[in-house]
Amino acid sequence: ATTLGAAAQQSGRYFGTAVAAGRLGDSTYTGILNREFDMVTAENEMKMDATEPNQNQFSYGNGDRILNQARNQGKRVRGHALAWHSQQPGWMQNMSGTALRNAMLNHVTQVATYYRGKIYAWDVVNEAFADGSSGGRRDSNLQRTGNDWIEAAFRAARAADPGAKLCYNDYNTDDWSHAKTQGVYRMVQDFKSRGVPIDCVGFQSHFNSQSPVPSNYQTTLQNFANLGVDVQITELDIEGSGSSQASNYDRVTRACLAVTRCTGITVWGIRDTDSWRASGTPLLFDGNGNKKAAYTSVLNAL
């Protein structure tokens, strides 16, 4: 195969990218998008602040632009993200208690219903666990509504779109020895044992020198898969350049391919200049849209 998407399909997987609606008019960007990727995630356009800027007034224009562009090109879409402590609309940031719980559940229900049948997998809850050694939940307005807010969000999402896979998505959960990884693992184990609807776990996998690709990355993916969920690499970027960056991309790709239930990989942007990272060159294409060594190593590993 000569493209990332076609190469991933050889093993029944997908290869996706984050897409920004504001870049769809850039023909270099769209050319690479259409050619290389078979899964799309809206980088910001399906988040809570974008889709419900005023309470109970929903706004789907930019999300639809990305979704329709992808679907017209035969690509699938990952939904990101229904409930998160970050990028909440202003009206939600100051809410608490039952009012916030109900607003969050209404948001999950409305957005998942609007997109019903069109989303391969939803990141139902994003980044709900704390960094550091506690292994517990992150403090947030949503967490303060009660520890069961995550399962409530998953149940609402299942009711709204029974055909979408429902994922929990987080970062710094790649190292099996990390307390945060263990905390998420125990939550997924608990959800599976009690029948809370969860189908997948997303590993953002934003790697850099402070947070390198862990040696036990494949073990982490496999241990989660062994709980009976799919695993997906959802926001991959790796700081660096040249052959060292290429070898890290190779390791991540091979780790996914070695885990039967690792269903796909998404990179968090197309060209280095599209990256959310303030500096650096973490992606597979350079600023001119040329394939980097990292691209070739991924294509060869798939």
Ligand code: XIL
């Ligand atoms: C980032 C986007 O890439 C930026 O454009 C935006 O300013 C902030 O959010 N974890 C996530 C993603 O789940 O939604 C974040 O995306 C990156 C970290």
